Amino acid sequence: MKKPIIATASLAGCFGCHMSFLDIDERILDLVELVHWGKSPINDIKTFEQDCDIALIEGGCCNDEHIHTLRDFRKHCRILVAVGECAIMGGLPAMRNNIPIQECLEEAYLNSPSTAQANPEQILPNDAELPALLDKVYPCHEIVKMDYFLPGCPPRADLIYGALTALVTGQEAKLPYEVIKFD
Amino acid sequence: MSEHIAAISDIAAKYDNDPNRLLDILIDVQAQERCVTDDVTRQLAQQVGLSWADIHQTVSFYHFLSETPRGEYTIYLNNGPVAIMQGYEEVAAAFSEAAGCSIDSVTEDGRIGLFVTADIGMGDQEIAALINRVVFTCLTPEKARALVKDMQEGLSVQDMARKHREYGDGNNSLPAIHSMVRNNIQKAGPVCLGPYEVGVALRKCATQSPEDILSQIKASKLRGRGGAGFPTAMKWEFCAKAQGPERCVVANADEGEPGTFKDRVLLTERAELLFEGMAICAYAVGATTGSLYLRGEYTYLREYLEQVLEQMRADNLLGKDIAGKAGFDFDIRVQLGAGSYVCGEESALLESAEGKRGEPRNRPPFPAQSGYRAMPTVIDNVETLASAAQIIDKGADWFSNMGTEESTGTKVLSISGDCDRPGIYEVEFGITIGELLDMAGARDPQAVQVGGPSGHCLNADARDTMISFEGCSSAGAIIIIGKQHDLLAIIDNFMEFFTDESCGSCGPCRSGTWMLRNTLRRIRQGQGTREDLTSMRQLSEVMKKTTKCGLGHTAPHPILNTMDNFPHLYEALIPEQSDIRVFDLEASIKAANAAVGRTSASKETREKEEEQL
Numbered sequence: 001m002k003k004p005i006i007a008t009a010s011l012a013g014c015f016g017c018h019m020s021f022l023d024i025d026e027r028i029l030d031l032v033e034l035v036h037w038g039k040s041p042i043n044d045i046k047t048f049e050q051d052c053d054i055a056l057i058e059g060g061c062c063n064d065e066h067i068h069t070l071r072d073f074r075k076h077c078r079i080l081v082a083v084g085e086c087a088i089m090g091g092l093p094a095m096r097n098n099i100p101i102q103e104c105l106e107e108a109y110l111n112s113p114s115t116a117q118a119n120p121e122q123i124l125p126n127d128a129e130l131p132a133l134l135d136k137v138y139p140c141h142e143i144v145k146m147d148y149f150l151p152g153c154p155p156r157a158d159l160i161y162g163a164l165t166a167l168v169t170g171q172e173a174k175l176p177y178e179v180i181k182f183d
Numbered sequence: 184m185s186e187h188i189a190a191i192s193d194i195a196a197k198y199d200n201d202p203n204r205l206l207d208i209l210i211d212v213q214a215q216e217r218c219v220t221d222d223v224t225r226q227l228a229q230q231v232g233l234s235w236a237d238i239h240q241t242v243s244f245y246h247f248l249s250e251t252p253r254g255e256y257t258i259y260l261n262n263g264p265v266a267i268m269q270g271y272e273e274v275a276a277a278f279s280e281a282a283g284c285s286i287d288s289v290t291e292d293g294r295i296g297l298f299v300t301a302d303i304g305m306g307d308q309e310i311a312a313l314i315n316r317v318v319f320t321c322l323t324p325e326k327a328r329a330l331v332k333d334m335q336e337g338l339s340v341q342d343m344a345r346k347h348r349e350y351g352d353g354n355n356s357l358p359a360i361h362s363m364v365r366n367n368i369q370k371a372g373p374v375c376l377g378p379y380e381v382g383v384a385l386r387k388c389a390t391q392s393p394e395d396i397l398s399q400i401k402a403s404k405l406r407g408r409g410g411a412g413f414p415t416a417m418k419w420e421f422c423a424k425a426q427g428p429e430r431c432v433v434a435n436a437d438e439g440e441p442g443t444f445k446d447r448v449l450l451t452e453r454a455e456l457l458f459e460g461m462a463i464c465a466y467a468v469g470a471t472t473g474s475l476y477l478r479g480e481y482t483y484l485r486e487y488l489e490q491v492l493e494q495m496r497a498d499n500l501l502g503k504d505i506a507g508k509a510g511f512d513f514d515i516r517v518q519l520g521a522g523s524y525v526c527g528e529e530s531a532l533l534e535s536a537e538g539k540r541g542e543p544r545n546r547p548p549f550p551a552q553s554g555y556r557a558m559p560t561v562i563d564n565v566e567t568l569a570s571a572a573q574i575i576d577k578g579a580d581w582f583s584n585m586g587t588e589e590s591t592g593t594k595v596l597s598i599s600g601d602c603d604r605p606g607i608y609e610v611e612f613g614i615t616i617g618e619l620l621d622m623a624g625a626r627d628p629q630a631v632q633v634g635g636p637s638g639h640c641l642n643a644d645a646r647d648t649m650i651s652f653e654g655c656s657s658a659g660a661i662i663i664i665g666k667q668h669d670l671l672a673i674i675d676n677f678m679e680f681f682t683d684e685s686c687g688s689c690g691p692c693r694s695g696t697w698m699l700r701n702t703l704r705r706i707r708q709g710q711g712t713r714e715d716l717t718s719m720r721q722l723s724e725v726m727k728k729t730t731k732c733g734l735g736h737t738a739p740h741p742i743l744n745t746m747d748n749f750p751h752l753y754e755a756l757i758p759e760q761s762d763i764r765v766f767d768l769e770a771s772i773k774a775a776n777a778a779v780g781r782t783s784a785s786k787e788t789r790e791k792e793e794e795q796l
Contacts, residue, residue, distance in 0.1 A: 126779035133775035145762040
């Protein structure tokens, strides 16, 4: 049987979910036996060379590039998994959702202790190459259909590994309580 | 400045610097200063012996209290469901344009503040507004402009009201009320609006034992009129048996459910009957303290109610040795609210009556065990207490012969919306929706909202549905929604209402109301999915099971009811299924691009354009 191809992406996240993924430690060797790696920051492959079976998405969407990337993943991947709080609910970045974007930018680039002195020309980053910020931070499922959700901030390595191997092998995931409790 | 401090000090002193009267103090400060500033909060904290945070959180809780000035004239325009059906937008725009300030702001000269508030109990005479606590009804854009002109010229609110519209019928024209509010009694039934002579019931009561009174209420099978339908006699018995040196009777006149206005009319025309009912309850349970919690929106009735109380004291129907019965001591005080829907919930009401934020309490203990200021307390709807007085006068059999097996007596209904005869109808329980629609002269009805947003949204074709505890139970608000309206826009108004009114104390309600509203909005914008419908049902179940009080339990009703009774409305809005959700990328980057001063389109749009080149 052809090995399934997996891909990963980090959108508006902190890469913590990817770090947690790497906490599967030596089991990554077992995983390599089971799957091929497609586009992912882990191997630095930046384009879809072929369609993938399973993609893990970390983070929600806070700029137009995230929307673009997520839609691209949906087109090229059979199963999308929202990994972690930000992908599922918007997470910490969504705390800005109740603050007008103008205020956020001013606080970050004009008024904060580290920028107040350092930005004498009072510039808000506006280069055309930069992604455009969205009005709000959106969870992934509001942009594309998501198939599975792995909760946690970050989800434990055992949860990511358990879910992934279950998807790959087609067996029911065995996820003991300790793996999905958060307190 | 010192004069100012003295003025605040006088207000607090008027209420003996009693922290339990904090709400009264804050209402008076707001009326005088047009806000409760941080300085005042700190001064009051010292004076009444509470922390600054205690007072601050109370000020921030109520609609009619504010930390920033709300203008010499404060307009609270009602944006309830009937108002939005009958032209609220145009009237709001007229006020805003004429005054030169947007909604939720005050004119630059500080003269006029324009704010909105949820339902002020005038559903039968919309569009309505409160201006400095005076009620203005039947507003149109022209009238709104005329009122703004009057305010700019400095007319007193009373003069404005007189100029605007003649006094209403019945007691509304009494000097103590002098209001343009109309009763709109379309059908007076035999109990609450029936023949009645002041003092008869109470004098009959005083000749019997408390046990006799309880057994008559029990025999009448009277149930609570606030919607839940708890057997009144059982509640009274619990209180009578509870341990405590003193007991208390509270009348809940905080009818905040949009579309309800029956208590307004009962308080205007049958205040004595209500107070007699309270005294009879007090006699039955052995209470000495009474309180009428009057919603802030009905402040215009306060002076009149105080007068009625004074007269009843003079007639020995309140006070010491009532009706000549030695030891029958009971008196009633009017407690004003300051604008909060959740305060209609009995335990939140008690918190509020004690001068605090209106957050529902944990139960047990129930109010009958430990209620107002820890006293065992009976807290009943205005209509329940008025009915109790008539039962003592005219007999349990007379009462229980009306209505149905499980729902005896009559119900006072507030009917509003798309009909020829909006107003008050006192009818026997068991009446059907069809009969009501015909009686009120419904115009091409699409839906009937029974019991306000927290009640039931029925399809107008469900004509056989019965108004009763065994059928469709409610506090009596009937909003008729005609076919010309976008029903989901009205449901959106309901969800916005719950989002605003959630006290925020428990998570499932605080977040759940918000999530339901946002999902509904996404669906209405054509961005919904079938999963959204499932997730709204799941979330609703969680809210029903896990929220602390009735607000959270019932807040999902508008959505659940319309998904059940009007599924086609949702079906029509859900786009063809695709894994890529509808999302307007260009619109969502507009604000940020404007903030940083660039005009470029999103990367995706640019790439598309390049491809086309």
